[in-house]
Amino acid sequence: MNPKLLFWVPAALRMVLALLGVSIVWYLFGATYALGIAFVLMAMMVFVQLSYLFQLSNWLDNPQSAKLPDGWGAWTSIFARLYRMRRDDEKNQAELTEWLARFRQAMHLLPDGVVIMDDVLFLEWCNPAAEKHLGLTHERDKGMRVTNLIRSPEFMDYIILGRYDQPLTITFRNRKLIVQIIPFENRRQILVTHDVTETERIEMMRRDFIANASHELRTPLTVIVGFLEIASAELDLDATTRAAHLKLMTEQGHRMQHLIEDMLTLSRLESVDYPLRPEPVDIKKLMQQVLRDAKGLSAGKHEIKMECNGPDVLGSYDELYSAFGNLASNAVRYTPAGGSIALRWQDGPAGPQFIAQDTGIGISQEHISRLTERFYRVDKSRSRETQGTGLGLAIVKHVLLRHGGTLAIQSVADKGSSFIVSMPKSVVTPLQGELLVK
Numbered sequence: 091m092n093p094k095l096l097f098w099v100p101a102a103l104r105m106v107l108a109l110l111g112v113s114i115v116w117y118l119f120g121a122t123y124a125l126g127i128a129f130v131l132m133a134m135m136v137f138v139q140l141s142y143l144f145q146l147s148n149w150l151d152n153p154q155s156a157k158l159p160d161g162w163g164a165w166t167s168i169f170a171r172l173y174r175m176r177r178d179d180e181k182n183q184a185e186l187t188e189w190l191a192r193f194r195q196a197m198h199l200l201p202d203g204v205v206i207m208d209d210v211l212f213l214e215w216c217n218p219a220a221e222k223h224l225g226l227t228h229e230r231d232k233g234m235r236v237t238n239l240i241r242s243p244e245f246m247d248y249i250i251l252g253r254y255d256q257p258l259t260i261t262f263r264n265r266k267l268i269v270q271i272i273p274f275e276n277r278r279q280i281l282v283t284h285d286v287t288e289t290e291r292i293e294m295m296r297r298d299f300i301a302n303a304s305h306e307l308r309t310p311l312t313v314i315v316g317f318l319e320i321a322s323a324e325l326d327l328d329a330t331t332r333a334a335h336l337k338l339m340t341e342q343g344h345r346m347q348h349l350i351e352d353m354l355t356l357s358r359l360e361s362v363d364y365p366l367r368p369e370p371v372d373i374k375k376l377m378q379q380v381l382r383d384a385k386g387l388s389a390g391k392h393e394i395k396m397e398c399n400g401p402d403v404l405g406s407y408d409e410l411y412s413a414f415g416n417l418a419s420n421a422v423r424y425t426p427a428g429g430s431i432a433l434r435w436q437d438g439p440a441g442p443q444f445i446a447q448d449t450g451i452g453i454s455q456e457h458i459s460r461l462t463e464r465f466y467r468v469d470k471s472r473s474r475e476t477q478g479t480g481l482g483l484a485i486v487k488h489v490l491l492r493h494g495g496t497l498a499i500q501s502v503a504d505k506g507s508s509f510i511v512s513m514p515k516s517v518v519t520p521l522q523g524e525l526l527v528k
């Protein structure tokens with residue numbers, strides 16, 4: 091029914107009924123009684139209306155704690171509608187609060203920085219990533235002008251030129267950031283920051299790696315091509331010279347082969363498609379193999395000892411062989427003839443340890459932290475003379491990363507070095523672990 095009718099029809103009916111009642115009293119008892127009753131009825135109605143108005147005003151002042159009555163007459167539907175409105179309002183409020191909480195949580199987790207500013211760049215709000223990227227603190231810097239907080243000439247120029255359709259790359263607080271201002275609403279702007287420091291670092295490493303690898307491959311290739319050119323230009327080379335050239339070419343070929351093998355090993359170790367599948371590793375067999383290789387490389391020029399007292403472990407035999415083999419081969423290659431080398435597998439304070447100790451040329455302190463970088467060599471010519479690829483320690487590092495191990499290097503120039511691999515207790519095979527506890 092029409093809401094107007096719904097309101098007026100019952101009200102009019104009530105009035106008619108009241109008038110009818112008063113008329114009956116008038117007819118039966120006379121005008122005085124009728125007027126008296128009419129007055130009482132009016133007074134009661136006024137009182138009821140006032141009382142409902144009072145309760146309504148009370149409720150409006152304090153909608154949480156005050157209660158609305160069920161009401162009478164037209165008030166019933168008014169109160170019911172008010173109740174419904176309040177319930178809907180509470181529901182909307184709860185939904186809004188939930189959305190706000192979700193939005194805040196998303197903003198907190200966002201790796202990109204978001205700064206909300208007004209039209210004249212005064213900071214209103216920022217998320218933790220923006221605090222980290224720009225060195226801001228929301229509580230402290232709220233209401234400050236962003237240009238006073240981000241003191242970068244490039245950022246100033248960006249603001250002055252106002253070409254916000256293009257992002258800007260700045261270096262700020264040792265970070266490389268891509269920033270962009272996006273105007274939104276009428277009088278607000280968002281500053282978005284994206285940290286590309288790590289991406290840049292990886293990109294630079296990739297570029298360096300390609301440059302280094304190409305350089306390493308080009309050198310032996312130049313030698314081989316040089317000899318091939320001589321051979322094709324001078325067909326009547328004597329047998330001795332030809333044999334010498336072939337020997338040198340073979341050596342360079344082997345060098346390239348080692349390099350490519352090491353690069354492939356490294357890329358496999360880094361690949362996520364090639365996860366470690368731990369298997370029981372027979373350490374005695376592995377150490378014997380490492381010792382045999384080291385003796386072969388040394389060709390009797392060094393005194394090489396081996397001790398194997400530690401437990402068997404779970405891991406990849408091939409990878410551990412490659413890591414320990416690289417350390418043993420380094421010990422041989424960087425120790426002058428007559429020196430001694432000790433290879434040990436033993437129980438350490440926090441788990442088993444592999445130690446390759448030599449009395450070789452040693453490494454001065456400033457190089458030690460960089461040794462596991464690809465192609466980093468202290469002495470390039472010595473590394474090449476001894477068939478080094480410059481990737482051995484990088485391989486060791488990656489194998490240890492995959493096995494949860496660590497590498498410590500102790501070295502004194504001209505005295506010798508100790509490369510200490512510490513494996514976690516968790517890689518000890520369970521059976522051996524139990525036996526050790528006994």
Ligand code: ADP
Pocket residue numbers: 416420421424448450451452453461466467468469473474477478479480481482483484507
């Ligand atoms: P390389 O193939 O050149 O030996 P590595 O990655 O195995 O490459 O080692 C990096 C560098 O660390 C070597 O070039 C060498 O200068 C230094 N180095 C490694 N092991 C030893 C060692 N036992 N004694 C002295 N220097 C070492």
